[in-house]
Amino acid sequence: VSKPPQIPRRSPPRAPVTEGGQRTRAALLAAGVAVAERHGLAGLSVNAVVEEAGLAKGTFYVHFAGREAFVDALHQRFYARVGEAVAAAAEGCAPGAARIVAGIDAYLDACLENRAIKALLLETRSETYLTSTIAERERLFARLIEPSARALGWPSPTIAARLFVSMTSEAALVELEAGRRVPAARALLHQLVARPPAAHSGPRRARRAG
Amino acid sequence: VSKPPQIPRRSPPRAPVTEGGQRTRAALLAAGVAVAERHGLAGLSVNAVVEEAGLAKGTFYVHFAGREAFVDALHQRFYARVGEAVAAAAEGCAPGAARIVAGIDAYLDACLENRAIKALLLETRSETYLTSTIAERERLFARLIEPSARALGWPSPTIAARLFVSMTSEAALVELEAGRRVPAARALLHQLVARPPAAHSGPRRARRAG
């Protein structure tokens, strides 16, 4: 009796073991960045990526489970880089205005250096199946700001953090469109941080209760 | 001699002339809203829309030049509604903090009432071929804020207006996720408007020169 063919199939992609394999995987990611830069996330097809990289279509699936995994890998990479830069910049400062400002600047600089991916990220909301992982990573930045907001005594630190992240993201877009730093945008962010909202302005008036 | 068939082809879609035609066009747009609500912009295919509306695929092309024109029509509709609400709310106020606040509130309320479209709009950045028209419409809101920012003496009114629009948009998302008004988010926006950035904090120090 011949035993069933043991399902050789295609093994699920894992980190390449050969040097050549590592280079190929890196080349695919680099091609992804290039394609995204030119055609955005919508144009980031497997076809376009392998053509850009000069590889066969099958090779793509040697290294990535599919398009979704590929986009996620790009995303992860970008956030790792930016996250490191932001964390490094914020490291020295205690939670507070100076730390937010340091983080904002590091974030904006990192975006300028990875412009393709930043633009790509803005489009990511449309690919619904990815949103959970991606939204999570984005929330990380808000969580970086939150303690500072809390330390500054802002009334709604969680929401405030989120709004500030959104604003910083828009500032990054302004700079990407300009192709350079835009000091006016940064100054605005800095000043909004430095002159933060006070406690409730509503009926309650015991602002300096403590 | 037989004259050439005069190219009857398909006439380019224009406003329907019959009452039935108008109803059909409206039904397609309503179906588009429903589909967008469930599946987002990426799921907003012609197939899905006509199935939702219970019409033949050909009918779609009787009323719209194509998918792009359809999405644009949805977009236009939403902005018309929101724009009206915002303009009406801001109308009474002279440019200044009160006007921005009134506009922000009207915007947030309108988004809560048109949640499908608001969510859809967030994804619109990914469809590159539409961006020009859409980006233009979005800039309208920034232009609504700009004179107020200028009147308040903010250092970079154009950029400030854009950042505030982005923040308001994020606040709309917060509210859509919560499914209700989020007073904390609104209070934050109000306070940031009320305590705006002063003139330059840099080397120049003649803040109250005038």
Add this chain to the structure above:
DNA sequence: TGTACATCAGTGAACGCGCGTTCACTGATGTAC
């Protein structure tokens, strides 16, 4: 009143296209005996 024609809206089968994915295969390199 009857007939011919024009206009408008609606239909659904058919089309071509690009997409993501699969798979049987090749070939290089490493390892066992």
Add this chain to the structure above:
DNA sequence: TGTACATCAGTGAACGCGCGTTCACTGATGTAC
């Protein structure tokens, strides 16, 4: 040293699928004569 086998990376033709769009057609309504 030679041979057999395993592993890993790479290939490209082929597949099915859903998409946006087209088109010849139907049928209802209005208008001219």
